[in-house]
Amino acid sequence: MPASSTTKFILFVYGILVIFLLYLPLLSVGFASISKARYLTFPIKRYSSKWYFEAMNSGTVRDLLLTSFSVAIIVTVLSVIIAFFGALAFARYEWRYRSAFQKLILLPIFFPQTVLGLALLMWFNALGIIPSWKTAVVAHLVWIAPIATLIVAIRAYSFDPALEEAARDMGASTFTILREITLPLLMPGLISAGLFAFLLSWGNFPLSLFTTGADSTLPEWLYAKMVSGYSPLVPTLGITSVIASLVLILVFFTSAWLIKIIRERNVTSS
Amino acid sequence: MQRLNQKLGYLSALPMFAVFIIALFAPLLVVMLFSIMPPKVFSLMNMPNFKAYSVFFTQGYYKSLIWSLGMAFISTIILLVISWPLAYAMAKIFKRFTLVLTLAVVMSLFVSENIRLFGWVLTMMKGGLIEGYFRSFTGFGFDSPLYGVGVIIFGLVYVYLPFMLFPLAQGIAMVPDDARQAAADLGANRWQVFFQIDLPLAAPGIVVGCLLSFVLAAGAVAESKILGGQAVITIADDIETAFTFGQDWPVGSALSMILIVIIGALALFGISRVDLDQIMGRRR
Numbered sequence: 358m359p360a361s362s363t364t365k366f367i368l369f370v371y372g373i374l375v376i377f378l379l380y381l382p383l384l385s386v387g388f389a390s391i392s393k394a395r396y397l398t399f400p401i402k403r404y405s406s407k408w409y410f411e412a413m414n415s416g417t418v419r420d421l422l423l424t425s426f427s428v429a430i431i432v433t434v435l436s437v438i439i440a441f442f443g444a445l446a447f448a449r450y451e452w453r454y455r456s457a458f459q460k461l462i463l464l465p466i467f468f469p470q471t472v473l474g475l476a477l478l479m480w481f482n483a484l485g486i487i488p489s490w491k492t493a494v495v496a497h498l499v500w501i502a503p504i505a506t507l508i509v510a511i512r513a514y515s516f517d518p519a520l521e522e523a524a525r526d527m528g529a530s531t532f533t534i535l536r537e538i539t540l541p542l543l544m545p546g547l548i549s550a551g552l553f554a555f556l557l558s559w560g561n562f563p564l565s566l567f568t569t570g571a572d573s574t575l576p577e578w579l580y581a582k583m584v585s586g587y588s589p590l591v592p593t594l595g596i597t598s599v600i601a602s603l604v605l606i607l608v609f610f611t612s613a614w615l616i617k618i619i620r621e622r623n624v625t626s627s
Numbered sequence: 628m629q630r631l632n633q634k635l636g637y638l639s640a641l642p643m644f645a646v647f648i649i650a651l652f653a654p655l656l657v658v659m660l661f662s663i664m665p666p667k668v669f670s671l672m673n674m675p676n677f678k679a680y681s682v683f684f685t686q687g688y689y690k691s692l693i694w695s696l697g698m699a700f701i702s703t704i705i706l707l708v709i710s711w712p713l714a715y716a717m718a719k720i721f722k723r724f725t726l727v728l729t730l731a732v733v734m735s736l737f738v739s740e741n742i743r744l745f746g747w748v749l750t751m752m753k754g755g756l757i758e759g760y761f762r763s764f765t766g767f768g769f770d771s772p773l774y775g776v777g778v779i780i781f782g783l784v785y786v787y788l789p790f791m792l793f794p795l796a797q798g799i800a801m802v803p804d805d806a807r808q809a810a811a812d813l814g815a816n817r818w819q820v821f822f823q824i825d826l827p828l829a830a831p832g833i834v835v836g837c838l839l840s841f842v843l844a845a846g847a848v849a850e851s852k853i854l855g856g857q858a859v860i861t862i863a864d865d866i867e868t869a870f871t872f873g874q875d876w877p878v879g880s881a882l883s884m885i886l887i888v889i890i891g892a893l894a895l896f897g898i899s900r901v902d903l904d905q906i907m908g909r910r911r
Contacts, residue, residue, distance in 0.1 A: 364720075365720055368713070368715075368716040368721070369716075369721070369724065371712060371716075372713060372716065372724060372728050375732075375788075376728065376731045379731065379735045379788070380731075381746070381747075381756075382744070382745070382746020382747045383743065383746050384746075385746045385747075385749035385750040386746040386749060388756065438642065439643050439646060442638075442639035442640070442641070442643070443639065443640065445635070445639040446636050446639040446640035446643070448907075450632045450635045450636035450639065451629070451633075452632060452633045452635070452637060452640075453636070454637075458640050458643075459903045459904075460899070462643070464647075464651070464894070465651060467838075467842045467843075467890060468846075468887075469847075469863055469886060471848055472658075472866060473654070475658075475866065475867070475879065476655060476883065479657045479661060479876060479880070480657045482669075483671065495649070495650050498646055498650065499650035502646055503643070506643065511907055514904075514907055531635065557736075557737065559737070560737050560740075560742075561739070562739050562740060562849070563848070567870070575739075576739040576741060579739070579741060579745070580741045583748075584853075591745065592745075592749070595745065598739065599738050599742065602734075602738065606737075
């Protein structure tokens with residue numbers, strides 16, 4: 358039953374509407390961030406970029422960005438490593454507890470993040486560890502590494518195990534196979550997983566809330582200001598955080614596109 | 628070969644397993660132990676009792692739980708209804724637009740949830756984007772819909788849309804076109820195709836989508852705090868308060884345990900009914 362063109366059109370409009378509603382709040386934040394007034398009301402009368410300059414010159418903001426970035430980058434590296442092996446256990450190797458492992462991986466995703474953060478706080482306390490941004494890395498990891506694993510697993514499902522078996526038949530060791538066959542084949546999945554890991558960690562708030570101790574990440578600071586009363590820096594920093602994510606995504610897609618072009622050129626010239 | 632596969636399986640699951648032990652199972656155990664400590668203590672070296680659990684009934688925390696579960700239930704139903712046409716179109720009708728939609732929805736996930744909710748506050752508040760422009764064009768203002776139960780449910784629907792949409796689209800993609808075609812050829816009408824072909828064959832996607840949105844919404848706190856102005860206190864909010872202002876770890880732990888058991892039972896029930904290999908597109 359192919360859909361009629363009216364149905365198609367209605368669904369298309371519906372899709373556009375959903376995208377519009379998803380981003381409408383960001384539009385408001387964007388407008389608010391360039392409003393000159395200290396107390397925001399729409400319609401905005403005068404625009405200015407002064408809050409951005411204020412944010413740039415603030416030491417607090419620099420610390421926030423640095424903390425968020427450190428957490429995100431370490432979470433990314435660790436998640437990608439764990440996800441590489443995790444995805445093989447998830448999708449590739451036939452082992453006894455594979456289906457149990459698959460279900461286990463989903464557990465943290467279902468878990469309420471606030472509660473997980475609090476549970477970790479008590480656990481660190483019981484161990485005598487003082488929470489700092491380093492403990493936040495652990496908290497992010499238990500939520501993000503499984504998601505990264507799922508992303509790599511999708512890639513791992515799509516490759517042919519015969520490739521590895523052929524290499525083994527020709528005498529390659531397990532380590533050589535991992536390095537020469539598995540790693541390059543999973544690379545696109547690993548890169549997407551890394552991107553996801555970074556962005557999810559960068560934007561995460563509920564896990565950071567209780568696990569960063571005296572340090573503070575950007576989303577945490579934003580939340581604190583939102584609940585305790587309006588500060589004109591909230592929309593500004595919110596947008597800064599969004600722009601940072603956007604730049605990363607753009608870099609990712611441009612480099613993927615460039616690599617594709619270079620590869621195609623090499624194929625045609627050789 | 629089989630034995631090697633076994634060994635490699637165990638070995639490669641090891642790093643993830645280590646993370647789980649250090650950062651999920653051990654903390655859970657601590658919560659479990661704290662929940663049977665007498666209220667207001669900060670150490671596990673006390674005589675265990677179940678006082679913290681009785682507080683759940685005596686101090687009205689069960690009301691927050693009912694609110695949380697109720698709002699999660701309503702938002703899940705709304706999500707299912709509004710996501711179905713879109714998920715259907717993504718799986719079966721749109722071609723390039725599916726990619727655009729997927730990217731747009733995934734990218735919205737990367738923006739911190741509280742920035743997006745704060746954006747809705749700016750959009751909906753009196754003198755916000757909608758009311759402000761409406762008044763400047765027509766001269767009439769209207770009351771802001773913020774700070775109520777309705778707007779909290781709206782926030783839940785907004786935040787958890789991706790968690791319903793993607794599993795649903797994946798589930799619908801698993802319905803073979805031939806089956807629908809055959810049913811139609813045999814004289815089934817639109818509704819019969821929907822109830823007897825689409826729904827049962829897309830069930831794994833529906834189960835995962837509903838489960839994810841319900842569970843995440845049940846543990847949500849930011850929607851009621853930022854959009855709802857705490858018109859309703861959710862159970863996660865109570866848990867947070869017990870730990871922070873209340874300084875009562877055992878009560879916080881007991882409340883956490885109650886939420887965890889409910890969510891865990893639902894999640895295990897749902898996950899055990901679903902074949903992940905099939906959903907994630909394993910060949911063979």
